[in-house]
Amino acid sequence: AQSVTQPDIHITVSEGASLELRCNYSYGATPYLFWYVQSPGQGLQLLLKYFSGDTLVQGIKGFEAEFKRSQSSFNLRKPSVHWSDAAEYFCAVGLWSGGGADGLTFGKGTHLIIQP
């Protein structure tokens, strides 16, 4: 079964500094990869996704992520964080078999704190 590891439970970054959130997955083939953001008490919003092709993907709110097959990683980056980026970030793997839809497997999340 596939799994997703987000090794950092909490990360604190100063406003204006760069950010990298780590994500590693375990799966026998190239999975479909996603990053979602969740503000307190809210649902999840998609930041970006990777299916195939260019390994550097651009998302909303100035985020990008790079797929590295050799490292089984899909790290999320942002060059300059804003206070509004404080939230919980989830990396997820999608696995679809046959014609059906199997849903997403999420990592445990990284809580991002922004220091003024």
Added chain:
Amino acid sequence: DAMVIQNPRYQVTQFGKPVTLSCSQTLNHNVMYWYQQKSSQAPKLLFHYYDKDFNNEADTPDNFQSRRPNTSFCFLDIRSPGLGDAAMYLCATSRDGRKAEAFFGQGTRLTVV
């Protein structure tokens, strides 16, 4: 222009008293999912509908059931809620499941007293 709507946002139920959570969508998506998210944990898939086909995750307790009477609506029924079922319940939809992003509702926070 909310696309996935969950009602209510907050639900308090008594231990053992059946409760139903509601999800509706305006996207006309084929797939509807229910996830359970306990405090400070990742969302965990309970089950999903692909059109009318119901797909239950192997480790979803029998206490959890779901209904999808039409494309737009999906319900989560908890037959006998226990204290361990207190969580945020997230509904999500996707167009066809393959290479399609999931759109999430804002969730229903369930408290069991």
